Amino acid sequence: MEIYKKPGFFLYVSLSLLLHFTIVCSFSPVDHYLLDCGSTEATTVDIDHRRFTGDAFESGSQFLSSTGTILLRDSNPPPNSSPIYRTVRVFTRPSKYVFNIREKGTHLVRLHFHQFDSSNLNLCHSQFHVSVNGYVLLNNFTAENTQNPIIKDYMIWVDTEKLVITFTPSRKSKIAFVSAIEVISAPKDLIADVAQLVDSKKIEQINGLMRNALETVYRVNVGGRKVTPFNDSLWRTWVPDDEFLKSSDGSTRVYFGGRIKYQMGGASREVGPDNVYNTARLITSLNDSIPNLNITWVFPVIEGYDYLVRMHFCDIASISLGLLYFNVYVNGRLVYENLDLTSLTNDMLASPFYADFLVDEKSSGVLSVSVGPSNMSMSHTVDAILNGVEIMKMNNSIGSLDGTISAESILKSWPSRNTGVPVPLIALVCLLLTASLLIYRRGIGFKNSMAWSPLPVDMSQIYLGHIVGRMLHSPFVPCVTKVYYGCEVEASKDKW
């Protein structure tokens, strides 16, 4: 009997070891939603091997809790574009996606916008607001028609059971759209609750950071190449530092081919991936004198917000422990004197460390970080290092990351319609009004009236399609403005 039991036992052991190994090695978020908006397909496999569920397909359709939206497909997608950018969901009035949250805490929210030309609907008429659980993420946002998709990256504290993303067109003549949505619970150690305040008067610790909404405005891999979501366990993108570097004079890049030694209590792989820690920029002393210079990176920022600056360090360049001491500056202020990575990483080289700084100077327009030799720096060694920087914008006092209007006022700004009247009835009234208006205008000879003369003949279908909520590849919409004639009729009722 034992002979038969043993293989089973071994299988069990190796399976649980394997399981344990995977749990330890790869982060698996409790809440993990990937939606390909406007897609009717089961899943879309991204180049990062991620499966986005179509928001018009079975399980994916539960998240959109609004009707009256439009699906749009790019009939001519660029050959190398990710499949998630081939469809969009278009909104003509406030609409929301609702996600159930199983684990309270910080969540990563990523919104993807990619415009394309469509004969049905012109996405360049988009202008809209986006809010999440009472925080304003985007205000009067217009996704410019660029080759590359626009990806907005947020960290939102969620202490309710739902995360609600609301899209609101700026005006009735505008539309809102989205290409894809990611909602992922963040590892507990991603946002520490404490940071060091960088202020003209004082340097102190600030608590309670976690409960703010953060937008990552820059995520930079210093000295290295772009890191794509494929190589980041939280599917982030890190860009090279060249465009932010004030001057590369006197600094060198370094690449480390060995293993990055993540330690308990230190920066985890989710805080920064191997590809960020294994490259850096350095100041090195080659002879008996210590270079008298700093390396400085400058980031344009929007005034009126606090910023959380995270600097990533990993000594991948020293030949031995205890040789590297340097100073760290944020906005020209000394925030770390004689930073000693050896002692901060329990005497281990190639072990990552990060430091968070809160900058609350609300009126400068730029944010700078520098590293340079300290008066404990030694000759013939590395005298300063930086591996990565992240700059995160924090919500202002009204809970907005974009402007001075609160989520509540945005919702109120949308005129509430005759809520008691059934929608098909409104449609019918609109149609009748439009028809009679047309007859009226024609009758008195207003042939060149901008708003009315180009009305499409088969407008009833457009409007009904819009009411029904799905306008699949409707070939009969020649231009976007005409989709909204129904609303315009409503507005003009007052004048009658």
Ligand SMILES: *[C@@H]1O[C@H](CO)[C@@H](O)[C@H](O)[C@H]1NC(C)=O
């Ligand atoms: C949005 O932009 C329009 C002009 O395009 C402006 O009239 C309106 O006040 C802006 N709204 C907000 C909330 O900033």
Ligand SMILES: *[C@@H]1O[C@H](CO)[C@@H](O)[C@H](O)[C@H]1NC(C)=O
């Ligand atoms: C991932 O990282 C490895 C090692 O740096 C690199 O060779 C590879 O090209 C990267 N893959 C992607 C998709 O970025």
Ligand SMILES: *[C@@H]1O[C@H](CO)[C@@H](O)[C@H](O)[C@H]1NC(C)=O
């Ligand atoms: C040390 O090297 C730097 C260039 O790396 C040079 O500018 C400097 O003059 C040298 N100092 C001495 C004392 O040789």
Ligand SMILES: *[C@@H]1O[C@H](CO)[C@@H](O)[C@H](O)[C@H]1NC(C)=O
């Ligand atoms: C490095 O930057 C700091 C802060 O801006 C400044 O005080 C210091 O003089 C700089 N050092 C050099 C050598 O430029």
Ligand SMILES: *[C@@H]1O[C@H](CO)[C@@H](O)[C@H](O)[C@H]1NC(C)=O
């Ligand atoms: C190190 O520099 C600081 C100013 O940055 C100065 O106050 C201090 O005296 C210096 N220490 C030594 C040992 O020179």
Ligand SMILES: *[C@@H]1O[C@H](CO)[C@@H](O)[C@H](O)[C@H]1NC(C)=O
């Ligand atoms: C961010 O918004 C929250 C909730 O509205 C608020 O408590 C917090 O003070 C805001 N943060 C800042 C820096 O004003």
